[in-house]
Amino acid sequence: MKAFLRIAIGLTLLGGISLSACGQKKYDEKLASLYENTVPLMQPTTLDSLQQQPTNVVLLDTRAPEEYNVSHLPEAQLVDYDLYDIDQLDNLSKEDTVIVYCSVGYRSERVGEAMKKAGFQHVYNLYGGIFQWKNEGKKVINSKNQPTDSVHTYNRSWSKWLKNGVKVY
16 A cells, blocks of 8 residues: 555645636635745645545644634644644654645645654645645534534635635634
């Protein structure tokens, strides 16, 4: 399965950014202005495929607890950006494949940078964060592990980028 994981990640890195729809193009442009490209990006479709395989992928949600409680990706662990400390990750191997995400990918890129600096070798930032994940119709769950359409949008100005979900502020 490690070979599948490497191929899938390689395709993600080569796949680039989809510019198919006008709204998506503007979102992609906004993300390009935010990302410093210090952590490799993983497209939601690639992560979705990886989760269907018997691979060891760790998901870290780097948003605030109130955002996480509204919804998060299934099996994601909360690592609060504002309280982030590398010691929180003592249970992870530096060899694990780790995907970090937040609302759109800015905060998660910062956490990903810190993880790489601490020696984690396989860290990826989920392209477009939970917004892109949900915009592509993928499943999120609430604090009771129930599927939900709600997504905390960080604030009202960022909410315009969530196209497929119930906006929570």
